[in-house]
Amino acid sequence: xxxxxxxxxxxxxxxxxxxxxxxxxxxxxxxxxxxxxxxxxxxxxxxxxxxxxxxxxxxxxxxxxxxxxxxxxxxxxxxxxxxxxxxxxxxxxxxxxxxxxxxxxxxxxxxxxxxxxxxxxxxx
Amino acid sequence: xxxxxxxxxxxxxxxxxxxxxxxxxxxxxxxxxxxxxxxxxxxxxxxxxxxxxxxxxxxxxxxxxxxxxxxxxxxxxxxxxxxxxxxxxxxxxxxxxxxxxxxxxxxxxxxxxxxxxxxxxxxx
DNA sequence: AAAAATGTGCGGTTTTTTCCACACATAGGG
DNA sequence: CCCTATGTGTGGAAAAAACCGCACATTTTT
Numbered sequence: 001x002x003x004x005x006x007x008x009x010x011x012x013x014x015x016x017x018x019x020x021x022x023x024x025x026x027x028x029x030x031x032x033x034x035x036x037x038x039x040x041x042x043x044x045x046x047x048x049x050x051x052x053x054x055x056x057x058x059x060x061x062x063x064x065x066x067x068x069x070x071x072x073x074x075x076x077x078x079x080x081x082x083x084x085x086x087x088x089x090x091x092x093x094x095x096x097x098x099x100x101x102x103x104x105x106x107x108x109x110x111x112x113x114x115x116x117x118x119x120x121x122x123x124x
Numbered sequence: 125x126x127x128x129x130x131x132x133x134x135x136x137x138x139x140x141x142x143x144x145x146x147x148x149x150x151x152x153x154x155x156x157x158x159x160x161x162x163x164x165x166x167x168x169x170x171x172x173x174x175x176x177x178x179x180x181x182x183x184x185x186x187x188x189x190x191x192x193x194x195x196x197x198x199x200x201x202x203x204x205x206x207x208x209x210x211x212x213x214x215x216x217x218x219x220x221x222x223x224x225x226x227x228x229x230x231x232x233x234x235x236x237x238x239x240x241x242x243x244x245x246x247x248x
Numbered sequence: 249a250a251a252a253a254t255g256t257g258c259g260g261t262t263t264t265t266t267c268c269a270c271a272c273a274t275a276g277g278g
Numbered sequence: 279c280c281c282t283a284t285g286t287g288t289g290g291a292a293a294a295a296a297c298c299g300c301a302c303a304t305t306t307t308t
Contacts, residue, residue: 005265013207024284038267040286045265059274060285070223073208077220080204083137084197090230093220096201096213097237099194104245106214107238113221114231114238121228129295148254162297164256169295183304184255253306258299265294273286278279 002051002067003075011042012072015052015065022060126175126191127199135166136196139176139189146184 004012014029015021021029027039043063046052054061077089085091097110128136138153139145145153151163167187170176178185201213209215221234 089224090226094234094237096217100213102214104242107242111238113218114235118228118231
């Protein structure tokens, strides 16, 4: 189930953010310098993995993410939880709130989200 | 600035959890099967990086983590934020609370921690 | 004392990931 | 028509990460 290498993740990041792009466009938006051929090589790996799809428009292929951002975030979070908090995602989030620099406004925002979450759960 | 590969992180995880261990002990507690020589090769990389230290006790070297768990968590969190929430750690945490499965108890616990965090900040 | 167990040091090989050059095709402008 | 720009496909090379065998030394066991 699609896990990504560092570079593959950079590609996914661009596609998640910008939707459907051809290689030259991905290259432009890439977080660092990369040769077109190197990038296309990455894309072909992602294509094999089924993480992206592509469609010929005009004379170029347009790529778009198939693996959702959210499922990737969840997987990576789970991995972090395994390393840092015995596998518990809740404990990981707690830990983050404790150690990260957060403004009072940030924290109040989190509180609001937490409240909403509880409400949602009551509706089930 | 010590960033770790997948395997290196597994080693660090064991050391963070168990303190000072010799290779054979790390090997036992390793999250998967690994040959002693492969593990020692990893340890030597980590030693070069300055992420672990070692001390000869009896006839074996005992390794312990030098890079703190917390700073590694912070770095990794920042990376995740770059990918998933435009670099904002606060936004990442918010996102996690939204999408992760959390029991009502978990959420209340988070709220308590958030409250404490606000209090702490008032004292500054 | 020999055998077995435990460890280290060293010098690689293998696998995975990343990167790239080059040949070829097509469209558009001068 | 020829040149340039823009793409693709292919077949690797280069670099990074992971892995491992074996010789040697010391201690423990029989």
